[in-house]
Amino acid sequence: MSALRLLRLRPWLIREVIPPRRIGTYQLHRDDAVTYIGRSDTDLRRRLIQHAEANRGDFFTFDVHHTREQAFVIECAHFHNTKGFTSNLIHPAAPSGEARSCPFCRGVANARLRLPGTRPAARTHR
Numbered sequence: 001m002s003a004l005r006l007l008r009l010r011p012w013l014i015r016e017v018i019p020p021r022r023i024g025t026y027q028l029h030r031d032d033a034v035t036y037i038g039r040s041d042t043d044l045r046r047r048l049i050q051h052a053e054a055n056r057g058d059f060f061t062f063d064v065h066h067t068r069e070q071a072f073v074i075e076c077a078h079f080h081n082t083k084g085f086t087s088n089l090i091h092p093a094a095p096s097g098e099a100r101s102c103p104f105c106r107g108v109a110n111a112r113l114r115l116p117g118t119r120p121a122a123r124t125h126r
């Protein structure tokens, strides 16, 4: 279940297209651009309604996933694809209780990202 065309970010429409208590990822859009990416490990519908009520976007797309791990990997892909264009500054965190790491981070890129609970690698000039 997914909608890759833009849907209006309105509570009634979110309730219409997404059942309660689904794991999912989403992107918020405004002015023809992705402005925020996210996921919910417990209730995608509730999370999107919160965004709608806070007026955090005009449109949204979403995907429903079977597992939290699957949702995490897709959120990571969205994060890396849109990095620098959205208001997301912090790399997605792994689902609670899982040690899964991002499949798209590696080497230098990893050091530059602000992973939760870490600081950017300090540079030494000698």
Ligand SMILES: [Zn+2]
Residues within 6 Å of the ligand: 076, 080, 091, 102, 103, 104, 105
């Ligand atoms: Zn990553």
